[in-house]
Amino acid sequence: MVALGGGAAIVAGSAANRPGRSRRIIQVLVGLAGVEIGAALYGTGAVAAVVAGPTLASVPHVLGAVGIVVALFPVMLLASVAIKWIVIGRYRAGSYPLWGFYYFRFWFVNSIQSAIPVDYLAGTPLLNVYLRMMGARIGRNVHIATDGFGIYDLLEIGDGASIGIDA
Numbered sequence: 001m002v003a004l005g006g007g008a009a010i011v012a013g014s015a016a017n018r019p020g021r022s023r024r025i026i027q028v029l030v031g032l033a034g035v036e037i038g039a040a041l042y043g044t045g046a047v048a049a050v051v052a053g054p055t056l057a058s059v060p061h062v063l064g065a066v067g068i069v070v071a072l073f074p075v076m077l078l079a080s081v082a083i084k085w086i087v088i089g090r091y092r093a094g095s096y097p098l099w100g101f102y103y104f105r106f107w108f109v110n111s112i113q114s115a116i117p118v119d120y121l122a123g124t125p126l127l128n129v130y131l132r133m134m135g136a137r138i139g140r141n142v143h144i145a146t147d148g149f150g151i152y153d154l155l156e157i158g159d160g161a162s163i164g165i166d167a
Helices: 021-042 045-052 056-087 101-114 125-134
Strands: 002-004 094-096
Touching: 056 101, 056 125, 094 101
Parallel strands: none
Antiparallel strands: 002 094
16 A cells, blocks of 8 residues: 555655656756757757858757757646646545556656656745646745655645755
C-alpha cells in the first residue's frame, strides 16, 4: 500500500525527492532534444548556420531557434500541469494498492513531472504560481526556495511563510 496524506510516505525535501544525477541527465537530454526539435521546427537553417559559420542570412534562423528554445520551458511547465489534471485530477489522501490503477496514474504523473526542471523556479514568485496551478494552497507573501514537493493538492502553506532550500 502507498499512503498519501497524514503520515505521508513521500516527504517533501527528503533525500529521495532531491534531484539526483539521473534526473539531471534526463533534464539535460530533454533540453538538448528541445534545441534540436526547435531547430527542426524552424528549419535546418539554424543548424547549418552553426556548422557553416555565421552569415547575415542565417541570423533569422538562429534567432528563431533560440526563440523556440526560450518558449520551450513555459510550454513544458504548462504541459506538466495539464497532464496532472487530465490523468490524476486532484490527489486524495488515503491508502491505495501498490500497482493499482491509482498508483499507476500517480507514478505516470510523477515521472512526467520529474523530467521538468522546476528547480529553476525555486526562490522566485513563479514557483508559487506553478504550485497553485498544480493544486497547492499557497498563502500571500510566501517564499519557497525548494521544489521538493510531490503531492500538490495536499500541500498548504500559510501567509508569510518562508521555506528554505533543504526544508
